[in-house]
Amino acid sequence: MSVKNDQPDMNRRKFVGATVAAAGAVVVAPGVLLHTVAGADPESQGASAKHRWGMLIDANKCAEGCSACVDACNSEHGLTSHGRPETDAQWIRTVKLKDLNTGHINRLVMMCQHCEHPPCVDVCPTGASFKRADGIVLVDRHTCIGCRYCMMACPYKARSFVHEDLKDQSVNAPRGKGCVEGCTMCVHRIDRGETMTACQEACHKDGHGAIVFGDLKDPDSEISQALKSQNSRQIRADLKLNTGVRYSNL
Amino acid sequence: MSKMYYRELYCGTPVRYWAGMALLGTIVAVALGAAFYMEHNGHWVTGMTNQVVWGLPHVFAIYLIVAASGALNVASIGSVFGGPMYKPLGRFSSLLAIGLLAGGLVVLLLDLGRPDRLIIAMTYYNFKSIFAWNIILYSGFFAIVGIYLWTMMDRKANRYYRTLGFAAFFWRLALTTGTGSIFGFLVAREAYDAAIMAPMFIIMSFSYGLAFFIITLIAAYIWGNRELGDLRLARLKNLLGVFVGAVLYFALAYHLTNLYVTQHHGIESFILLNGGVYTAMFWIGQILIGGIIPLFLIYSPAFDKARWAVVAASVMVLIGGFFQIYVIVIGGQAFPMSIFPGKEVLESSFYDGTVNAYAPSLPEMLLGIGGIAIAMTMVAVGARMFKVFPESLEDPGESA
Numbered sequence: 001m002s003v004k005n006d007q008p009d010m011n012r013r014k015f016v017g018a019t020v021a022a023a024g025a026v027v028v029a030p031g032v033l034l035h036t037v038a039g040a041d042p043e044s045q046g047a048s049a050k051h052r053w054g055m056l057i058d059a060n061k062c063a064e065g066c067s068a069c070v071d072a073c074n075s076e077h078g079l080t081s082h083g084r085p086e087t088d089a090q091w092i093r094t095v096k097l098k099d100l101n102t103g104h105i106n107r108l109v110m111m112c113q114h115c116e117h118p119p120c121v122d123v124c125p126t127g128a129s130f131k132r133a134d135g136i137v138l139v140d141r142h143t144c145i146g147c148r149y150c151m152m153a154c155p156y157k158a159r160s161f162v163h164e165d166l167k168d169q170s171v172n173a174p175r176g177k178g179c180v181e182g183c184t185m186c187v188h189r190i191d192r193g194e195t196m197t198a199c200q201e202a203c204h205k206d207g208h209g210a211i212v213f214g215d216l217k218d219p220d221s222e223i224s225q226a227l228k229s230q231n232s233r234q235i236r237a238d239l240k241l242n243t244g245v246r247y248s249n250l
Numbered sequence: 251m252s253k254m255y256y257r258e259l260y261c262g263t264p265v266r267y268w269a270g271m272a273l274l275g276t277i278v279a280v281a282l283g284a285a286f287y288m289e290h291n292g293h294w295v296t297g298m299t300n301q302v303v304w305g306l307p308h309v310f311a312i313y314l315i316v317a318a319s320g321a322l323n324v325a326s327i328g329s330v331f332g333g334p335m336y337k338p339l340g341r342f343s344s345l346l347a348i349g350l351l352a353g354g355l356v357v358l359l360l361d362l363g364r365p366d367r368l369i370i371a372m373t374y375y376n377f378k379s380i381f382a383w384n385i386i387l388y389s390g391f392f393a394i395v396g397i398y399l400w401t402m403m404d405r406k407a408n409r410y411y412r413t414l415g416f417a418a419f420f421w422r423l424a425l426t427t428g429t430g431s432i433f434g435f436l437v438a439r440e441a442y443d444a445a446i447m448a449p450m451f452i453i454m455s456f457s458y459g460l461a462f463f464i465i466t467l468i469a470a471y472i473w474g475n476r477e478l479g480d481l482r483l484a485r486l487k488n489l490l491g492v493f494v495g496a497v498l499y500f501a502l503a504y505h506l507t508n509l510y511v512t513q514h515h516g517i518e519s520f521i522l523l524n525g526g527v528y529t530a531m532f533w534i535g536q537i538l539i540g541g542i543i544p545l546f547l548i549y550s551p552a553f554d555k556a557r558w559a560v561v562a563a564s565v566m567v568l569i570g571g572f573f574q575i576y577v578i579v580i581g582g583q584a585f586p587m588s589i590f591p592g593k594e595v596l597e598s599s600f601y602d603g604t605v606n607a608y609a610p611s612l613p614e615m616l617l618g619i620g621g622i623a624i625a626m627t628m629v630a631v632g633a634r635m636f637k638v639f640p641e642s643l644e645d646p647g648e649s650a
Contacts, residue, residue, distance in 0.1 A: 070599075085599065086299035086607075096597035097590055105596070110589070119437060125381035126374040145371050146363015148303040149381050155438035156589060157600060160300050161363060164292035177292055178363030235589060239437055 047132035053185055054114065054135070054216040054244035055200070056223050056232060061210035061249075062107040067094060069109055069211065072202030076186065078170030089160035089175075091183045092199055106250055109199070109211070112137055112158040112183035113235065114244035120150035120159065129180075135216075135244050136185050144179040151180060155236050158182050185213075185244075216244065254338045256403075256637035259474045259630070267634070270473065274627045281620020284613035285360035293363065296614050301606035302583045307361035310618030313458065313575045314354030314625060315388075315429055316451055319422040320459015322347035322395060324486075325402075326422070329415025335485050339467070341638040344399040346466055346629055347422075347459075351391060353625030357618055380431045387425045394421050403637060426452045433578065440517040441582030446507065450500040454571065457493035461567040464490065466629060468561060470639060479645030480555065487560045491548040494567055498541045501574075513588075520585045520605075521577060528581035531573040540570010580608055 073079065073092045081088050092111040098104070118137045120129045128144035131137045139150075139159075151159045159182040166175055172188045175181055186197040196204070200211040214223035232246040261267040288296055298305040325344050328337035359365050372389075375382045398414040401407040430451030436442040464486050471478040505522065508514040519525075521532055544563040553559035584606045595603025633639055 082294070084294055086301065086601070087294045088300075090300070090600050093598060093600045093602075095590075095595060095600075095602055097593040098596050100592055100594055106593075110600075110602075121376075122378050123381065123435070124376055125379045125385065126370055127376040128374075143367075143370050143374055144364065145367045147381065148363070149379070149432075151300070151303040152583075153436055153438055155587065157301070157587060157602065161293065161303060163294035163300075176364075178289075180363070236591075 047134040047136070049133040050217060052135040052216040052244065053190060054214065054223060054246065055185075055197075056212040056226050056246050056248060057108055058210045058212075058248050059106045059108045059250045061208050062094070062109060063206075063208050063210070064107060066206060066208065068202040068206045068208075069199035070094060072198040073111075073183075076170065076198035077173040077184075078168060078175070080168070082164060084163075087161075087163040089162060089181060091160065091181070108247060108250060110156060110158065110235075111199075111245065112185070113156050113241070114183075114185060116242035116244070118241065119153040119155065119239075123149045123153040125149065132187075134190075136187050136190070137182075138184055138187065139180055139182065141174060141176045141179050141181075144176070146178040146180065148180060155239055155241070255641045256341065256639060257641045258635065258637055259470060259633035259639055261473050262475050266473065267630075271627070271630060274623045274630065277623035278620050278627060281617050281623065282360075284616035284620070285365075288613050288617070289360070289365065295611065297609045297611045298614075299606070299608070301601050302580060302608040304579055304583065305361075305608060306580075306610040306614040307357050307617050309572065309576050309579050310621050311354045311358035311361070312429065312432075312579065313572055314350050314357065314621055316426060316455040316575070317458040317462045317571075318347050318350035318354060318455075318625075319391070319426045319429075319452075320455035320457065321350055321463050322418060322422050323456055323459055324463055325398070326415065326419040329412055330419045335482055338640045338643065339463075339482075341399060341402050341636075342467065342470075342633070343463060344395050344402070344418075345632045345636070345638050346463060346625075348392060348395055348399075349625040349628035349632065350459075350462065351388060352628055353621040353623075355388060356624050357621035360617060361614075380428055380435055384425075384428045384432070387421070387428045391421055391425050394418050399636075422455075423452060426455045429455075433582070439582055439585075439587060440514055441521070441578070441585060444504065444507070446500065446504050450497075450504060453493065453496045453500050454574065457490065457497045457567055458571040460486065460490050460493055461564040461571070464560060464564040465568070466626070468557070470629075470633065471643065474639065476639065477642040477644040479643055480557070481645040482643055483557065483560055487548055487563070490563065490567065491545060494541055494544050494548070494563075497571075497574075498537070498545075501536065501541075516588070517582075517585050521581055525581060525585070525605075528577055528584060531581070532577050535573025536570050536577060538570075539566050540574060544570070584608060 070092055077091065079089050079091060092109055095108055095110050097106045097108070114135055114137045116135065118129070118131055121131055121137065125147060126143045126145055128140045129137070129150050130140060146161070148161055151161065159180050161180050162175055162177045165177055169175055173184060189197060195214070197211075197213045200213045203209065203211045212223045212226055214221040216224060216227075218224060227246060230248055232248045233250055234241075234243045234246060296305060322343055324336050325340035327333040328340040359368060371385055375385075377383070394414065394417055398418045401411040401414045427448045430448035433442040434445055434447035464483070468478065505518060508518050521528055523529060544566045547553055547559045547563040547566070586603050586605060589602060
């Protein structure tokens with residue numbers, strides 16, 4: 001039986017609708033499934049604002065001539081020297097200081113201070129410099145265009161630019177020629193649930209214990225207890241960046 | 251005043267035009283080769299380091315971008331401030347502005363660590379970053395000045411001429427404010443972090459842009475065998491004098507402010523007294539070559555009618571301007587950052603507390619010069635394709 005009027009054929013419409021719905025489900029379902037599976041993995045839970053990771057560095061304990069933390073950082077992240085100190089990447093460095101008035105001599109390590117208000121994040125045009133919810137300041141190597149404005153803005157000279165081709169990279173820290181990088185506070189370890197950074201581990205192993213790493217938001221953590229019981233300071237505290245890295249006996 | 255006719259730029263012989271283009275093309279090709287060399291090897295082959303992160307390419311790029319917005323001033327005077335002597339120059343002023351900006355941006359882009367990620371720079375914006383704003387300001391400048399040029403050339407669009415003139419004028423002020431703020435917003439380094447950077451860059455743009463304009467105008471009229479009157483040139487010359495004086499004034503205000511603040515005495519004595527090459531560039535380059543001598547050439551009655559004096563003054567303004575930007579960009583980075591106030595750095599593997607060395611490499615220089623060549627190529631092609639230059643710029647009344 002055929003109806004001769006301009007009524008649309010509802011059967012055809014239903015068929016098209018059902019086909020589109022089925023095709024849509026087939027396309028979307030695997031993604032949803034993968035997303036659910038991936039979400040179950042602790043490493044992809046994402047950073048939580050319940051933590052703020054920080055460090056306390058005791059300038060009195062930083063031993064003369066020791067470079068254990070620097071070496072550990074280099075091997076952890078695959079930072080290799082090319083014999084060109086001006087352009088070689090340095091995520092952590094030792095600095096020896098003398099007070100101009102009193103003559104008192106100190107030694108300490110400098111790295112990204114993981115500011116609460118990081119100038120590098122403010123100036124980054126693409127948002128590649130970013131701060132995680134847990135306070136760790138990182139560079140997204142997929143969106144860094146290598147403009148180096150963050151290096152101009154950082155008051156701590158904490159960042160390095162990759163000046164050459166890279167070989168034998170470490171799985172812990174994928175790097176990229178032409179991108180800017182810096183201390184990640186061993187974010188790969190934190191995301192695995194570990195409680196020590198490479199530099200802290202090395203310093204501890206050598207018996208100096210100058211570096212304490214931990215959660216500033218956990219009142220019972222070693223670092224919170226230490227910060228509560230002794231005087232500490234932020235470098236360039238005048239800039240009010242509220243750094244995650246603090247120094248004692250400086 | 252007789253009616254103004256505009257005509258495409260044709261030189262006496264085709265060889266004359268194409269030889270000029272070939273020369274510019276060669277410089278551009280060499281620059282692209284230099285950029286490829288630097289990108290292929292990585293930045294270690296340049297003079298730039300982790301301490302001096304912005305080098306000669308940035309000096310060229312900022313210089314050209316600043317000059318670009320200033321080159322538009324002649325058009326703005328014609329349309330916004332109603333200067334009849336300047337109005338016929340408006341088309342060329344806009345074309346030059348577009349060319350200079352393009353040249354500067356090419357240099358800036360090709361010096362990025364990842365120039366292939368231009369699309370990311372255009373699609374990912376962090377609106378707190380003045381750099382991100384600048385990307386919008388630069389793109390908008392091309393669009394607005396392009397339409398502005400169109401309203402000048404197409405009679406049908408001419409009714410929007412004044413509106414576009416205002417828009418372009420405000421946009422160029424915003425653009426140079428953005429460029430100056432790149433430095434003005436940097437708290438980390440003592441040479442920067444000053445609000446005066448934005449207005450100082452605007453006044454610098456007036457000066458360099460006009461100097462570029464005068465030189466390219468004279469060059470184009472020689473190239474195309476056209477008449478250029480002394481009266482119009484005298485106007486431009488006097489205006490340049492005002493701008494050069496203003497640049498000197500801003501330099502004075504900037505340094506006096508810094509000198510008042512004890513905390514900044516270190517950077518001030520570095521630039522003004524004991525910074526070696528930077529001190530020399532400041533006093534000899536910026537102040538003497540870029541300021542005092544041009545002022546003398548412009549205002550001395552001895553050179554009243556001398557066209558070479560106008561050319562010489564403009565060239566010196568450009569040389570001095572280059573040194574001024576060099577001192578700001580490189581000098582500001584060479585001076586050690588005050589990470590540990592009150593302490594002397596005895597040892598550091600990362601050059602803390604020491605004056606950072608920077609020696610520009612040849613590829614950087616070639617890339618930068620290529621930026622100027624790109625600007626000039628665009629102007630030459632644009633002037634050939636569009637009716638930009640008045641057929642004659644002889645003084646009013648001469649032809650009657």
